[in-house]
Amino acid sequence: METIAKSIKNYLEETGSISQFAFRFFQQAVRPPFEFKELLRQCYLIGYNSLFLVIATGFIMGLVLTLQVRPTMIEFGAVSYMPQMVGISIVREIGPVITALICAGKVGSSIGAELGSMKVTEQIDAMEVSGTNPFKYLVVTRIMASTLMLPLLVIAADAIGLFGSFLIESIKGDVSMTLYFNIVFETLTFGDLLPATIKSFFFGFAIGLVGCYKGYHSKKGTEGVGKAANSAVVLASLLLFVIDFLAVLVADIFYEI
Amino acid sequence: MRLKENINMQDSKTQKDKLVPLVKIRNLKKAFGSNLVLKGFNLDLFPNENVVILGKSGSGKSVLIKCLVRLVEVDEGEILVLGKSIPDLEQEELDEIRTDVGFLFQGSALYDSMTVRENLQFPLRRHKERMKGQDEEKLIMEALRSVGLEHAIDLMPAELSGGMKRRIALARTLILQPQIILYDEPTSGLDPITSNEIIQLILKIQKDLKATSLIITHDMDCARVISNRMIILQDGINYAEGTYEVLSQSDDKKVKAFFKEVQKR
Ligand SMILES: Nc1ncnc2c1ncn2[C@@H]1O[C@H](COP(=O)(O)OP(=O)(O)OP(=O)(O)O)[C@@H](O)[C@H]1O
Ligand SMILES: [Mg+2]
Numbered sequence: 001m002e003t004i005a006k007s008i009k010n011y012l013e014e015t016g017s018i019s020q021f022a023f024r025f026f027q028q029a030v031r032p033p034f035e036f037k038e039l040l041r042q043c044y045l046i047g048y049n050s051l052f053l054v055i056a057t058g059f060i061m062g063l064v065l066t067l068q069v070r071p072t073m074i075e076f077g078a079v080s081y082m083p084q085m086v087g088i089s090i091v092r093e094i095g096p097v098i099t100a101l102i103c104a105g106k107v108g109s110s111i112g113a114e115l116g117s118m119k120v121t122e123q124i125d126a127m128e129v130s131g132t133n134p135f136k137y138l139v140v141t142r143i144m145a146s147t148l149m150l151p152l153l154v155i156a157a158d159a160i161g162l163f164g165s166f167l168i169e170s171i172k173g174d175v176s177m178t179l180y181f182n183i184v185f186e187t188l189t190f191g192d193l194l195p196a197t198i199k200s201f202f203f204g205f206a207i208g209l210v211g212c213y214k215g216y217h218s219k220k221g222t223e224g225v226g227k228a229a230n231s232a233v234v235l236a237s238l239l240l241f242v243i244d245f246l247a248v249l250v251a252d253i254f255y256e257i
Numbered sequence: 258m259r260l261k262e263n264i265n266m267q268d269s270k271t272q273k274d275k276l277v278p279l280v281k282i283r284n285l286k287k288a289f290g291s292n293l294v295l296k297g298f299n300l301d302l303f304p305n306e307n308v309v310i311l312g313k314s315g316s317g318k319s320v321l322i323k324c325l326v327r328l329v330e331v332d333e334g335e336i337l338v339l340g341k342s343i344p345d346l347e348q349e350e351l352d353e354i355r356t357d358v359g360f361l362f363q364g365s366a367l368y369d370s371m372t373v374r375e376n377l378q379f380p381l382r383r384h385k386e387r388m389k390g391q392d393e394e395k396l397i398m399e400a401l402r403s404v405g406l407e408h409a410i411d412l413m414p415a416e417l418s419g420g421m422k423r424r425i426a427l428a429r430t431l432i433l434q435p436q437i438i439l440y441d442e443p444t445s446g447l448d449p450i451t452s453n454e455i456i457q458l459i460l461k462i463q464k465d466l467k468a469t470s471l472i473i474t475h476d477m478d479c480a481r482v483i484s485n486r487m488i489i490l491q492d493g494i495n496y497a498e499g500t501y502e503v504l505s506q507s508d509d510k511k512v513k514a515f516f517k518e519v520q521k522r
Contacts, residue, residue, distance in 0.1 A: 114370075117369070118368075118369070121364055121366055121369075122362045122363070122364060122366040123366050123367070123368055123369065125323075125328050125362065125366065126360070126362055126366040126368070127368075127379070128328060128355075129326050129328065129355050129358070129360045130355070130356075130379060130380035130383070130429075130433075131352040131353075131355050131356055131380070131383045132379065132380075132382065132383050
């Protein structure tokens, strides 16, 4: 009983301090001086480092989805609806979520480990005494970069996923590329794209925030760094699903899906 | 009990009273949870002095000098650095003071993801105005020359030896030409020869910059060569102070034990 109470207390405390951390981010993000150069560098690192993985998984996701759904659709005599079905499921849900999960693993852990080891080896303190605001230089740039880059990665994953799906369709069935993508784009409405994009921004924000938070508050010692990286991934992944659920709820209200 | 072993220092003391201390600490208290680390520490650091702080591992030496640049918030007490009360400063004023106070970290704390050049550039980026008219490249080369490592400019910290790292960290500390320099165990983890090189380097820099230093060390040789005055941090207070000669002759059990213990190491 006591341990439960304790873990609930810990949980609430952590939620509080992450919120505080997020508040500090917004406070510092709007105040000059801005670290544009570092922001660009982080965008490049985050985007470039995850691009290959995201493209590979996106492609396979498109292939698998099409291969698995196709027989059922044939059974129902609805195989001509394949592009619509795959298009909507990839763009609305699978693309953003899979991309975000991959980035939580790749970006979240690397931010957590990097900031954690900087904290432990006093590099963050060294920045502080040299008159540079380390929160702005390290945290604000990383959170912004992951917020900006995630939607772009999602678009890449969506595009390659749809292409993978088209490949299967063109092998198994008989559809031209123009026709296939024409159908996909005709089906997709603003109400599919907008929530998915907004959701992706929030995913990116959550990954950056949690990675930075865990790294910045990492405990002393090498063990602390490992823990920071690990718990960044766990917490970010969990948070992604919560955000996803909330996003779907909100979109549901607005668009009456 | 506070012990003042300054019999020989009476004359210099009266002289010093006329001087304004660059750093003045009164009744400094700091606790981490239930762990009382500093329990009323006092210190005056006068211009052009080299003061060594001795203390056992975990006695709070690093915490003490971190308080001076507000890397650690104090619980109670007065800290004046260059006449400004550190705990009460606004962020901007604090950053201003911090450029006048160099800090050499215990583990060098070089930025892993940057080259040596970028490491040295980093403190300059916020303080371009201060170095007005001076070429950035020239400042970097000068700082590297003063520690004898010009050739390392494009290396990454991971490619440097421990001693080189310490020297680059020193160069990074010096690049803003601080008035006060805080050294946290500048020779720890180095072999005697490299230690000696670092000590000589510190003395040389001292002379060139006319800086005032507070040096934390475990290394008695280092303490003897560098210090004008030593302070023993024990039980959270400035337990004893005096020159090396005076303190090493002390009859006080704790001070004696301290000298023996450290010398054996
Ligand atoms: N950020 C912190 N949070 C909690 N406790 C701390 C923190 N920093 C220091 N301490 C505690 O303060 C005490 C003094 O630490 P400090 O690092 O000042 O020791 P030190 O005298 O520098 O030792 P060493 O010679 O080993 O470097 C230790 O007991 C340490 O556990
Ligand atoms: Mg220490």
